[in-house]
Amino acid sequence: MTDPARARFRERLAQWMFIVPAATYLLLFFGYPIVKNIVMSLQQYTTTTFYTGAAPFVGLENYSKILASDLFPRALLTTVLFTAGSICGQFVLGLAFALFFQRRFPLGGVLRSLLLLPWLLPLVVSGTTWRWMLDPDTGVVNAALRGLRLSSSGVPWLTGTSQALVSVILVNIWVGIPFNTAILYGGLQDIPTHLYEAAKLDGAGPLASFRHVTWPLLRPVVSVVLVLGAIYTVKVLDIILVVTGGGPAGATQTIATQAYELSFRQSEFGRGAAMSNVLVVVSLAFAIVYLRANRRARNL
């Protein structure tokens, strides 16, 4: 080998060496679980499998069973409602807060950092607190409603089949506001102030300058926030498990909680894996949208 060739080889090797740690990490902690999950979803994986390791191959039976089950369409609808409801609420309120905090006023910075609090609390803690507050008999929410004479009997937040879904959506909106506010606030800071000054000179009011300056320039950030929010929301498990446990009567059972239920309560690990793969595919679709939105944002 000639010297330049050797030097080139060493350089290539060095490049590879930089990739190895990340690649190893990805393969071990992302590649392996995903492959294992796919294999598992094609097997009859039961409690016995854990000890003996024997899991007969059953092809697509697990998928056909979960897709044909009468619980699946309902869980899918609940997932869609939960995701759409949460995203709308989080985004609208998050944007409102971001616009509000863009103005300068005393204690603005302190209040903005306080807004991050829901994000910092462990979800099990905030979920349990919400569960207490929403308790139909003794919760503070119903006590307030009764006190204000808005409702005589109180709202069955956790015990009514349609109200329970609203409750978990409300809690999830509360959890998601900080994320939306933080990202959108960052996006707002990037909009040059002279554009607003120019708009003002042209006689634009606050509404017109939002429509023609803020919104178009914020759009790339908005699409990123929405897509990331969708990915986070579609797989939410902890909030639902803590607040309603998927109940009452399965009214708040989403695809994610269904997968958990199948694997860890009913020990149908093969079907649970199949269900979570359905979820992975849904998230993947959103991820592709995200990557494209991200590229558009960078090209701007």
Place this chain on the structure above:
Amino acid sequence: MRSNGMCLFGAFRPHPLKSDHLRDTHPGHRQPLGKGTSMTSPARPPTRRTAALLTGIIALVLATTGCGGGTGAGSATGKVTSITVLDYYTDEPEHTQWGEMLTACGKTAGVRVEQTSVPGASLIPKVLQQASSRTLPDLLMLDNADLQQIAQTGALTPLDQYGIDSGGFAKGILSAGTYEGKVYGLAPYVSTVALFYNKDMLAEAGVAVPRNWEELKAAAARLTRPGRYGMAVDANATFEGAWQFLPFLWSNGGDEKKLDTPKAAQALQLWVDLVKSGSMSKSVLNWTQADVHDQFAAGRTAMMVNGPWRIPALDKDKNLHWGVAPIPVPRTGQTPVTPLGGEVWTVPQNPSKARQKKAAQVLACLNNSSNMLTLAKQHFTVPSRTEVAAQYAEQTPSMSAFVKSVKAARARTSELGVRWPKAATGIYTAIQSALTGEQSPQEALRRAQRIVARD
């Protein structure tokens, strides 16, 4: 999606002997192995450096995932000085009382006992994980309804090989501890559910302790006040909810093998009526047995269905005057049939025969007549040996109601065996649909039967 790591799924399954060897090493000794090989001098050629780095990474990964590690000390060949125990007695004073009993029994077997307690709901996932990574404890406690399912996996050992005597045990609990003709688990005591009532509230409302369903409905209605309900049960969408419904189902002649019967529908209708009339909070849909207890202790319900293991906590409140009675039956004069509660102790598979032997000795000690009596007294439960139970009823007359009802109690797995979890899922699904008003009891039970029947 799945965060259980590699060990759970058996990717890295160390050789049993190797794992025992690793047990002896202090966890700290493993890390330098990884570090040492990766910190090579810069003068070395790149290829060797890559190899060293890779070795380092792999060693580090294996060390951090902790696949080889187990708990407890002692090796396969050396003398066994301690054994590990896993149970779900996390609540006090239960945890301490069991800890003391285990320590005492360990002493007679000449070993130190390392007790680990996990919450009830995480016990089975934990056991499965340990079964996969071959790190099961030396002595394992299981709810009697789970025993057959775990025995089916092959992770447990039959107790006859240790010469443990299973004679004299009541039939119900022995059948729950038996899988395919072999005894795998023994329980020192058994329990069941009963009706707890607040004496002051009943006296104030002028209500007698209800004995049948009609009386129960009437009493619950009369005991209901603003801020207080007459009755409380656990109608949670878990196995616990199914367990609380069984006395009503069974006492009415219902059967978990066939749920879409009028008898089962009548039992479910009773719960629906109690909720509809406002005598029972709709929140029962979310309550666990512990929540039901808290409602009762806080005076927010006058009666509840619960187990005797709550008695120590109830006794703590001096202002709470409570009584206990058998679960009301459909018509006066019938015998209530209640589900049999109680935890069985098992000896899991283990490469070290010496450790198994020690664990079996501790298991036998827990189940001997005198310890059985002590434990039953501590936990307000009933000793599993018929003779000891009779002696116990004489000594503690307050428990005679439980001694009697335990005699008629049925194990949840007695009819369906390893298929019981399916029936339980069907039952709690039906309870939830009926109590929310989504389906009538008949419709809900028809759906439950489909769940029981599907594979």
